[in-house]
Amino acid sequence: MEMKQIRMGIVGAGTWGETHASIYAEHLFADPVAICDMNEERARAIADKYGIRKVYTDYHDLAADEEVDAVAIVTPDFAHADIAVAMADAKKNILIEKPLATTKEDIARICEAVNRNQVRCMVDLHNRWNPPFNTAKQEISSGKLGTPYTAYIRHSDVKWVATDMLSWASKSSILWFLGSHSLDSLRWLFDDEVKRVYSVKKEGILKELGVDTPDIYLTTIEFEKGGVAHMENGWVTPNGNRNINDFRCSVMCTEGMISLDLSSHNLIEEVTEEKASVPDILVSNMVFDRCKGLSYESIRDFVDRLVDGREFRVTLEDARKTALAIIAIHESADTGLPVEVEY
Numbered sequence: 040m041e042m043k044q045i046r047m048g049i050v051g052a053g054t055w056g057e058t059h060a061s062i063y064a065e066h067l068f069a070d071p072v073a074i075c076d077m078n079e080e081r082a083r084a085i086a087d088k089y090g091i092r093k094v095y096t097d098y099h100d101l102a103a104d105e106e107v108d109a110v111a112i113v114t115p116d117f118a119h120a121d122i123a124v125a126m127a128d129a130k131k132n133i134l135i136e137k138p139l140a141t142t143k144e145d146i147a148r149i150c151e152a153v154n155r156n157q158v159r160c161m162v163d164l165h166n167r168w169n170p171p172f173n174t175a176k177q178e179i180s181s182g183k184l185g186t187p188y189t190a191y192i193r194h195s196d197v198k199w200v201a202t203d204m205l206s207w208a209s210k211s212s213i214l215w216f217l218g219s220h221s222l223d224s225l226r227w228l229f230d231d232e233v234k235r236v237y238s239v240k241k242e243g244i245l246k247e248l249g250v251d252t253p254d255i256y257l258t259t260i261e262f263e264k265g266g267v268a269h270m271e272n273g274w275v276t277p278n279g280n281r282n283i284n285d286f287r288c289s290v291m292c293t294e295g296m297i298s299l300d301l302s303s304h305n306l307i308e309e310v311t312e313e314k315a316s317v318p319d320i321l322v323s324n325m326v327f328d329r330c331k332g333l334s335y336e337s338i339r340d341f342v343d344r345l346v347d348g349r350e351f352r353v354t355l356e357d358a359r360k361t362a363l364a365i366i367a368i369h370e371s372a373d374t375g376l377p378v379e380v381e382y
């Protein structure tokens with residue numbers, strides 16, 4: 040049977056670009072045909088591993104490739120906009136890794152190009168596919184807990200992510216790297232938009248380790264309809280933490296409360312003579328030869344919805360509003376004053 044295949048291009052052959060390649064390679068309706076990275080060796084290594092036929096070092100060449108239907112942009116946080124605009128102008132549908140972009144100008148440029156070219160665009164804010172969050176959303180939407188009143192969310196990484204995993208942490212922040220996920224989740228659970236934010240940051244630990252970015256942000260978020268949330272995003276959890284992500288959330292509603300422990304993948308404990316560990320089976324794991332976990336499901340859903348034409352579960356407007364609220368949080372932490380979000 041002939042099936043419609045989405046011919047995918049990938050820009051950015053780093054850690055997460057490889058995740059994208061693996062998903063498109065196994066998806067029944069996707070065919071990864073091209074990959075681009077300034078580092079040709081890296082792009083070629085992933086191309087060889089996943090059977091991707093074309094390797095580019097300039098994303099303009101990938102944009103000009105007529106065989107490519109859709110493009111995943113998996114470059115560092117601050118390097119999404121030029122590529123997204125070029126792909127939209129080339130009439131490619133786009134999946135952009137979170138965050139959408141990190142400046143107001145870049146956010147506006149991407150939205151303008153997507154709308155002008157009438158292409159489809161999703162941003163990979165994948166916590167909506169996180170089973171505990173997804174269940175919380177269903178429970179809250181059912182109305183049996185009343186309406187969300189206040190919430191607390193903590194979403195922090197161990198230091199190692201900033202010091203070793205990302206080469207560009209100094210040019211980003213934990214607010215972009217994880218806060219965009221946390222804030223999108225809060226917007227989704229509250230079914231509301233952020234009105235005003237007040238954030239206090241602390242810095243010094245990472246600077247001492249040679250990474251020029253704040254350690255942690257403690258933020259109060261006021262929603263339009265009156266809900267209030269506290270959001271904590273840090274990049275300095277001790278490396279000995281058995282979970283890379285320290286991730287908790289609790290939402291108090293007018294008639295009930297729901298609490299999620301998202302950091303402990305403690306369904307499995309493995310102990311050797313040297314150490315105990317708790318392998319992840321929520322975010323990205325393998326079941327037989329198939330990738331499972333929320334970080335794969337969102338990427339699959341992008342392909343599925345290109346095939347059947349349904350609206351993306353994270354709209355460009357969701358990603359735009361999340362990114363603008365994150366900009367306001369940075370501004371508040373820098374000035375020490377509450378900031379109203381400008382949409």
Ligand SMILES: NC(=O)c1ccc[n+]([C@@H]2O[C@H](COP(=O)([O-])OP(=O)(O)OC[C@H]3O[C@@H](n4cnc5c(N)ncnc54)[C@H](O)[C@@H]3O)[C@@H](O)[C@H]2O)c1
Pocket residue numbers: 050051052053054055056075076077078081096098113114115116118136137138163165205206207216334
């Ligand atoms: N959804 C998630 O859970 C998740 C997880 C990890 C990373 N990410 C996001 O994915 C993106 C990439 O992160 P990463 O960890 O893979 O980074 P990385 O540093 O491992 O890889 C980025 C790659 O992009 C390439 N690159 C940069 N600018 C380019 C350009 N103009 N043209 C071509 N190639 C270019 C670099 O050479 C590098 O190989 C970031 O936005 C990050 O926040 C998302």
